[in-house]
Amino acid sequence: MIGRDLLAISDLTAEDLWKILETAEHMQEVGRRDIKKVPTLRGRTIINLFFESSTRTRTSFEIAGKRLSADVVNFSSSGSSLSKDESILDTALTLEAMAPDVVVVRHGVAGVPRRIADALDAPVINAGDGAHEHPTQALLDLFTVYQEKGHLEGLSVAIVGDILNSRVARSNIHAFTKMGAEVRVAAPPTMLPVGVESLGVKPCTSLREAVDGVDVVMVLRIQLERLSGALFPSVREYAATFGLDREKLRYAKDDVIVMHPGPVNRGVELAPDLADHRPSVILEQVRNGVALRMAVLYLIAGRAPAPIAEPKQ
């Protein structure tokens, strides 16, 4: 059952995922109209609470909310009292006092959205928390693959990159395995979490092995700005061994698609020509992100409001 909040793919069932994808398919039609706006969430307020910088996810939520006629307010860490050391919960409670109907949260630390959800009456959507989950990214990836392939069960999907630190990888592993796809993960050993097999995936230590015969290659961003410890000797070496190019992609199926959550480090994890052209579907992912987030907002926002609580003594 899709609950009040959307915090992690691991909370959802395959049935929930199908319901979201189906709803997204209908939302896509709204996006193709001349007037791309429906009155569904009129009078509802969505707060985008981003403690970590983001352009595409925030914009995507903003457009999705506006297409459903909600009022969307952005609240980012720079230029807010977050930089004045206000605690996260105080910030959240302050926002709550403004009676939002949905709060979309991104934070650099895993578990913060859940903590905020526990404190607020409004439903919370996790827009990425630390290395934990990024559920709407995985959902839009599922949606993109479903639209490209027409089905999900039985597909083989290779996820390549910093599996250890990637919330996108974690959410996608849950999402694709729940839908009956086979998932492989590939990374230098320093970027593979110990015991990753327990998530139902097959670890590979070479790109060649990972892409062999797959339907989908999902390339993760090397977070150059976050690499404090040395996980690999040099960017050049990473590009040579785990960077995807057309040559290495030859081993995949003929109709393979290449995905990337963006922004791309061209020439590091993905060859520039591959980033721009088929079989990569990176811009499709962005396009689908809006419809998918409309679906999530529709399914979560604007439910019957909780009865107004008695004033506490």
Add this chain to the structure above:
Amino acid sequence: MPNEPTVRTEETPARIETRPGDRVVLDNRGIQRALARIAHEVVERNEDLSNLYLVAIPNGGVPLARRLAASLEKIAEQDVLVGVLDTTLYRDDLVASGERPALRRTEMPSMVDGRIVILVDDVAKTGRTIRAAMDALMDFGRPSRVQVVALIDRGHRELPIKIDYVGKNIPTHPQETVELRGYDGSDDDPLEVVVHAEVEDAAS
């Protein structure tokens, strides 16, 4: 198993499930006849048939609009446009309902500007669906005229909305449900309209 007191007609397809408390008020042949009559009324009231655009409200309106279009094409000897318009995102009761209703298909193959749009629904009751459909329609353009077909009008209107073409008026109790059954995605599916009353002692 108390599922005897149901009126079955010859044309009632076996695969339409019958429940205790069901009463068939219009069978497939009756539906066909009603639509044929409505087609003639549409022709009578609208001079410029080349401008007609039937817009079905899913799910029940879809097979009805296709059948009505077929009848109109026979009379008018020209093609009639058919679109499908889901009204769910325009409903006025989304806050009240806990679980979000599933969305349905919208397929509007042509602009509605300047056309005579005929909304086709299976059962008209409160008028709220028609209200939502009109709002949705206006997002697709500016029709020259909007008319409404309902196969069944069961009364209980809550908004000032008039149905232009009615297949059959059926007085009902507000608690009863009236459904078009049998539509399974194919135009050839035999249909029937069933009034369903909750039977208190169904289990006894």
